[in-house]
Amino acid sequence: MQRVEDSAFAETGRRRTLPRKKPAVIGLVLLGLLAVGLTGIKLYNLHRYHLETESRMMMDTVVSIHALGPEKITVPAMDRAFGRMAEVDARFNIHNPDSPIYAFNRFGTPITDPEILEVVRFALDISRRSGGAFDITVSPLIDLWGFYEDTPRVPAASDIAERLDRIGYEHLILRKDRLEKIHPDIRIDLGAVAKGYAIAQAVSVLKAHGVSSALVDAGGDVYALGKKGSRYWHVGIKGPRETQVLGYLEAEDTAVVGSGDYERFFTENGVRYHHIFDPRTGYPADGLSGITLIAPDPMAADAWATALFVLGPQEGMKLADTLADIQVVMVTTSGDTLLSAGLRGDTLQTIPTTE
Ligand code: AMP
Numbered sequence: 463m464q465r466v467e468d469s470a471f472a473e474t475g476r477r478r479t480l481p482r483k484k485p486a487v488i489g490l491v492l493l494g495l496l497a498v499g500l501t502g503i504k505l506y507n508l509h510r511y512h513l514e515t516e517s518r519m520m521m522d523t524v525v526s527i528h529a530l531g532p533e534k535i536t537v538p539a540m541d542r543a544f545g546r547m548a549e550v551d552a553r554f555n556i557h558n559p560d561s562p563i564y565a566f567n568r569f570g571t572p573i574t575d576p577e578i579l580e581v582v583r584f585a586l587d588i589s590r591r592s593g594g595a596f597d598i599t600v601s602p603l604i605d606l607w608g609f610y611e612d613t614p615r616v617p618a619a620s621d622i623a624e625r626l627d628r629i630g631y632e633h634l635i636l637r638k639d640r641l642e643k644i645h646p647d648i649r650i651d652l653g654a655v656a657k658g659y660a661i662a663q664a665v666s667v668l669k670a671h672g673v674s675s676a677l678v679d680a681g682g683d684v685y686a687l688g689k690k691g692s693r694y695w696h697v698g699i700k701g702p703r704e705t706q707v708l709g710y711l712e713a714e715d716t717a718v719v720g721s722g723d724y725e726r727f728f729t730e731n732g733v734r735y736h737h738i739f740d741p742r743t744g745y746p747a748d749g750l751s752g753i754t755l756i757a758p759d760p761m762a763a764d765a766w767a768t769a770l771f772v773l774g775p776q777e778g779m780k781l782a783d784t785l786a787d788i789q790v791v792m793v794t795t796s797g798d799t800l801l802s803a804g805l806r807g808d809t810l811q812t813i814p815t816t817e
């Protein structure tokens with residue numbers, strides 16, 4: 463702006479010595495005005511590059527999308543991203559009678575939906591790699607413990623033992639184009655991975671619609687797309703107990719996903735029972751109260767958060783240190799904070815660890 467005014471003044475000065483070149487001077491002044499006008503338009507556009515935020519209830523939580531960019535790009539992109547997440551939510555919701563998972567669980571109808579098959583294939587891979595700690599067939603246990611209703615309770619040990627016979631991912635047969643089960647009682651629940659998948663889908667939709675800077679937050683499980691303008695997105699890492707924030711992460715193209723005993727639980731005789739089950743025992747997994755996974759893929763982060771939570775501090779951290787692209791913050795039931803190898807350097811100094 464300032465430069466345009468300066469050059470117009472310079473031309474005016476020259477006019478005194480060369481009075482005959484009036485049309486040229488007028489032309490230059492007009493050009494100058496045009497430049498001012500254009501600069502004005504540019505500034506106007508800059509004002510329209512703001513952070514757009516919207517929240518909707520889905521997947522049993524509040525999902526917020528924050529996107530940076532011109533409104534005419536971000537607003538429709540966010541709407542479509544939410545739409546995509548709602549589709550995933552409906553398709554993977556085991557209580558939805560229209561979901562292929564519902565029909566599979568209830569009537570044994572093989573699943574042929576390619577999207578569900580893709581997530582099941584991914585989940586089975588995590589099951590194998592976690593030695594069975596992650597297992598989408600734990601559904602009958604969740605049901606027995608009452609976590610699908612509002613009144614969870616500790617079941618009789620004999621009932622737990624009986625249900626364990628029907629649990630194990632080896633009871634599933636995944637063919638190229640269908641998922642079948644070997645016994646009618648086998649039921650699946652993709653709740654430990656579907657939210658990560660939904661976040662990944664939302665991010666793809668945002669990108670496909672021209673958004674390169676956004677934060678998708680599904681009840682504290684987030685993906686940071688690009689940077690927040692020239693700065694990183696700041697993502698807080700929660701402790702398992704409400705008052706604790708362990709530290710902040712500077713995120714760019716990264717998922718930060720948590721699992722813990724604080725999400726859904728009840729207490730009986732002073733003991734906390736939560737919704738993440740050890741498929742080997744039939745009881746809630748022991749050893750950790752919270753875990754946060756930092757990884758490029760939200761679906762992998764979600765699945766590994768649950769898998770490593772079940773494995774516990776020793777076994778879980780040992781496995782975490784072998785996984786490429788995945789970093790972990792664990793909080794044990796005794797309150798100790800543990801970091802995986804990649805975070806033990808100076809990357810996350812804000813998180814005090816327990817030696
Ligand atoms: P998340 O909050 O991602 O850890 O997922 C928890 C949900 O995953 C629970 O509500 C159950 O539906 C399901 N789940 C519980 N235990 C397991 C397990 N060992 N493997 C896979 N899914 C599980």
Ligand code: MG
Nearest residue numbers: 654764765768
């Ligand atoms: Mg999970």
